[in-house]
Amino acid sequence: MxxxxxxxxxxxxxxxxxxxxxxxxxxxxxxxxxxxxxxxxxxxxxxxxxxxxxxxxxxxxxxxxxxxxxxxxxxxxxxxxxxxxxxxxxxxxxxxxxxxxxxxxxxxxxSIDPARDAQTMEDELILADLGVAERRLERIEKDLKRGKSAELQKERELVQRCKDALEHGTPLRALQLAGDDLKLLRGFQFLSxxxxxxxxxxxxxxxxxxxxxxxxxxxxxxxxxxxxxxxxxxxxxxxxxxxxxxxxxxxxxxxxxxxxxxxxxxxxxxxxxxxxxLGYLSFFTVGEDECRAWSIARGTSAQLAAGEIHSDIQRGFIRAEVVPYDALTTRGSMHAAREHGEVRLEGKDYIVQDGDIINFRHAT
Ligand SMILES: Nc1nc2c(ncn2[C@@H]2O[C@H](COP(=O)(O)OP(=O)(O)O)[C@@H](O)[C@H]2O)c(=O)[nH]1
Ligand SMILES: [Mg+2]
CATH class of the missing domain: 3.40.50.300 (P-loop containing nucleotide triphosphate hydrolases)
Structure with missing residues (x-):
């Protein structure tokens, strides 16, 4: 959610x-x-x-x-x-x-001044984050004195980079961090x-x-x-x-x-x-019982997407039957889409696309 x-x-x-x-x-x-x-x-x-x-x-x-x-x-x-x-x-x-x-x-x-108000909030977010970054850096320096580790040094480098940006008034969202950096940062709950x-x-x-x-x-x-x-x-x-x-x-x-x-x-x-x-997309499950939209982050695999529905479906994942929304609606029915070869079977590593309609086949 x-x-x-x-x-x-x-x-x-x-x-x-x-x-x-x-x-x-x-x-x-x-x-x-x-x-x-x-x-x-x-x-x-x-x-x-x-x-x-x-x-x-x-x-x-x-x-x-x-x-x-x-x-x-x-x-x-x-x-x-x-x-x-x-x-x-x-x-x-x-x-x-x-x-x-x-x-x-x-x-x-x-007075009414939207630009001033927007910047005031930005400054407050940055100031709050600067406090967090400074406290974290102090902590890291102390720990490094007791014993160096590659991990700690990597963290120091990242937090220092954040601190520099914040001191220049740059919100951290502008750094567009990815991968491990993003994961590390998540723990700090930086507001900017x-x-x-x-x-x-x-x-x-x-x-x-x-x-x-x-x-x-x-x-x-x-x-x-x-x-x-x-x-x-x-x-x-x-x-x-x-x-x-x-x-x-x-x-x-x-x-x-x-x-x-x-x-x-x-x-x-x-x-x-x-x-x-937030880079989220929707895939759908359809049927006479229920039509439902599910949200996942861009880049999520079919097996992880199955886990959104139920952990049993993720665990027992066999194949995903996938038809893009446009193909299904152009053909008018699942039956017609299937006859035209537009329902594909995908494995667990398939990256789910926005608008995919998926039926997960799974072992129970
Ligand atoms: N004229 C006008 N008044 C608004 C507008 N939006 C909110 N208000 C009024 O501004 C006051 C404060 O709104 P509120 O939603 O409680 O603001 P909050 O303090 O940010 O939660 C209320 O009396 C709202 O009716 C708007 O677009 N135009
Ligand atoms: Mg209010």
């Missing part, structure tokens, strides 16, 4: 978004200092497969969102991020930046290493002009250069308008969106972009 945590200044629109995305329309509830909710990943392909199979159950992929409810805290909450366990485990941070002007809602810094999605919370009056065009939204809100150097993506929406849309019947909502030049709600864009940002 993918985990994303909402961050941002007070009154930027986090809780409004959270309630919309997780369909919790009551007052925030939750134990401790966070609320946790589940969002369904929108996917036309699952809708079309469901229409084809007419199953008893349709199960979409999901993303878990966390909203912070620490009362009376000022600032961006980066310190809270360090303290709150639910945030440490997040795969991605979703930073809600206020661009709506509404003078009836005071801004904690007294997490994938970051900027949600530009537009003013009601700007939505019609901006639509879903992120470049235009960035230009309009002064975020263009921030987005260029922060190694991140953005989604533009207006939480107030999203709230109105969510209260309409499906047909009216569609018409409302079309009026704004949109084909998809901002919420769907947030969920989908989070999923993309």
């Amino acid at each position: 993918l985990r994303a945590a909402l961050v941002g200044l007070p009154s930027s629109g986090k809780t409004t978004l959270f309630q919309l995305m997780t369909s919790i329309h009551d007052a925030p509830r939750g134990k401790g200092d966070v609320n946790i909710g589940i969002s369904k990943v929108p996917d036309d392909r699952l809708d079309n497969l469901t229409a084809m199979y007419n199953p008893r159950k349709r199960v979409p992929a999901t993303v878990e969102f966390t909203d912070i409810i620490v009362a009376g805290r000022t600032g961006t909450g980066a310190q809270a991020l360090v303290d709150v366990a639910g945030y440490k485990n997040a795969d991605a941070l979703v930073h809600v930046v206020r661009a709506f002007r509404d003078p009836s809602i005071p801004h904690p810094s007294g 290493a997490k994938a970051l999605l900027l949600v530009i919370n537009l003013d009601e009056n700007d939505v019609a002009e901006v639509g879903a065009d992120v470049a235009r939204a960035a230009e309009r809100t002064g975020l263009t250069s921030f987005l260029a150097h922060a190694s991140t993506k953005a989604v533009a929406l207006c939480a107030r308008i999203e709230l109105e849309i969510s209260q309409l019947a499906a047909d009216d909502a569609k018409a409302f969106l079309a009026d704004l030049g949109l084909t998809e709600t901002g919420l769907d864009r947030v969920i989908r972009t989070t999923y993309d940002l």
Whole structure:
């Protein structure tokens, strides 16, 4: 399950978004200092497969969102991020930046300046990470004095590289670490290493002009250069308008969106972009019982993908019967796809592709 945590200044629109995305329309509830909710990943392909199979159950992929409810805290909450366990485990941070002007809602810094707010959060993430890196380096130096090991030296080199980047104001996500480095780093839970999605919370009056065009939204809100150097993506929406849309019947909502030049709600864009940002893809299992989307990281093998469904299927893996989504829908049925030789048998090392429809053959 993918985990994303909402961050941002007070009154930027986090809780409004959270309630919309997780369909919790009551007052925030939750134990401790966070609320946790589940969002369904929108996917036309699952809708079309469901229409084809007419199953008893349709199960979409999901993303878990966390909203912070620490009362009376000022600032961006980066310190809270360090303290709150639910945030440490997040795969991605979703930073809600206020661009709506509404003078009836005071801004904690007294003025509307999305670029300033985005950079403030970035600085806090970097500062928190710098503290972690420095403490870790001290520890490593001490251990090295007692006895050198190749592993420890490698770690020192990596943490030093992180510290240098942070001191230059570079978030760790910009280092694009991979392989062993990434694994090593994961243990530290560096905040600036997490994938970051900027949600530009537009003013009601700007939505019609901006639509879903992120470049235009960035230009309009002064975020263009921030987005260029922060190694991140953005989604533009207006939480107030999203709230109105969510209260309409499906047909009216569609018409409302079309009026704004949109084909998809901002919420769907947030969920989908989070999923993309983390490099996740979906494969599907289909049948009369259930059509279901499963999320896995890009580059996952067929045998590991089977483990998403059940450890028994992973253990007893024999072959994966695979048909790409486009082939199945073009042929119109599994039977026709099979007759045209488009259902392949793949072994355990096959790398699962986005949109694969898979039937795992396994020993029981
Ligand atoms: N005008 C306007 N108000 C908004 C928008 N998004 C949120 N708000 C309002 O701003 C206030 C703070 O929002 P909230 O979601 O609680 O912010 P949080 O402190 O970041 O969780 C609430 O009164 C919201 O109704 C928006 O897009 N436009
Ligand atoms: Mg809130």
